[in-house]
Amino acid sequence: MTTKSPLLALPGAVAAEGPDEGVAAHYGDLFREQRVLADGRGFVDLSHRGVVTVTGADRLSWLHLLLTQHVEQLPPGQATEALILSPHGHIEHALYLVDDGVTTWMHVEPGTQGDLLAYLESMKFFYRVETADATGGFALVHLPAGSIVTLPDGWAVRETPYGRDVFVPREDLEAFAAQAGPPVGVLAYEALRIEAHRPRLGLETDHRTIPHELGWLETAVHLHKGCYRGQETVARVHNLGRPPRRLVFLHLDGSEVRLPGHGTPLRIAGEGAEGRVVGTVTSSARHWELGPIALAVVKRNTPEEATLVAGDTAATQETVVAP
Known part of the structure; x- marks a missing residue:
């Protein structure tokens, strides 16, 4: 069930669609909103995301057994990321955690908290x-x-290099928004996420994705901790160094009116419409400084120097995960 934010009643709010349904896509000026965030001002309503808590004396040692991250001795207030994998090492959940000394707080993709x-x-x-x-x-x-x-x-807070994720009591959301500065929509937030090469569950992932393909090995996986589900795949692929796919950042041709959407096939330029598909666009946005940008997942052996074509849009690559 979608959680509809009361902040959609703010002036200029335009509702988001797709995975971000329930909050504002923007408040009337996408590029201005991106500049506000880049300047360290404003706030983003992410109240559609799931919030899960774990309490009890064994919470950290128990989570340590289940997650890809080392959390057994996680200090209060220190933010971290973690994954839950399938027995075959495929990503099932991405968790963004902080512990306050009594409770472990985590936020997850909208609608995934039940599973x-x-x-x-x-x-x-x-x-x-x-x-x-x-x-x-x-x-x-x-x-x-x-x-x-x-x-x-x-209040529980996750402080990261990108800012603070604040768990606001829902009854205080509107009052907090009134004093937190100008509102910024999720489209601006997503543009800066793509610029920072940060993957998102359900967009950069599918049922086959393993952590190595998206750079999550560096931020959400601890390679020297005890057993967790899917660890054998993580260790094997890490030691062999051959994940089947890799994340890339794309600079898109700015002359095209439409952005290539999630799932748009990628081909190598010059091979034509019948050329072999080497990957897909996973997220795209219009950035206030960089222009049209995207993240994509391509086959590991796709040449790093190759110009790609996303549908009809030319795209140059920046390597995120090395082949």
Whole structure:
């Protein structure tokens, strides 16, 4: 069920579609909103994202057994990322965590919290832990790096190089938004995510994706921790160094009116419409400085210097994950 934000009633708000349904795509000026974020001002309403909490004395040692990340001794207030993999090492969930000393807070893709909780509940066994879907009580708000907005004591916050993810009590969301600066839509947030080469579950991933393909090995996987589901695949591919696909950043031809959407096939320029497909566009955006940009997943052996064509749009590559 989609969580519709009350901030859609703010002046100029245009509702987002697709995976970000329920919050504002923009508030009337996409490029201005990107500049606001880049300047360390404003806030992004991400209240459609799922919020899950874990409490109990064993919460960190228990999560350590399930996640790709080393969290057994995670200090209070230190943000981290983690994945849950299938037995074959394919990505099932991406979690963005922080622990406050009593509770582990995490936000996840909209609508995925139910499946995540079902898995966590199935793995509780004798551990002293309690899991909860806190989406109804807490809304995620993003403050960009450099923001000087003051937060009340006691609120859970993930502080990262990209800014602060704040778990705002839903009853306080509108009051908080009123003093947090100009609102910024998710299209601006997504443009800066793509610029930063950060993958997103459900866009950069499919049912076959492994962490090595997207650069998550560096940010969400600890290679020297104990066993977790899918670890054998992670270790094998890491040691062989041959993931089947890799993430690339694309500079798109700015003369095209439409951006190539998620799933648009990529071919090598010069091979024509019947040329072999070497990958697909996963996310695209119009950036206030860089122009049209995208992330894509291509076959590992796609030449790094090759110009690609996304549908009818020419695209030059920047390597994100080396072949």
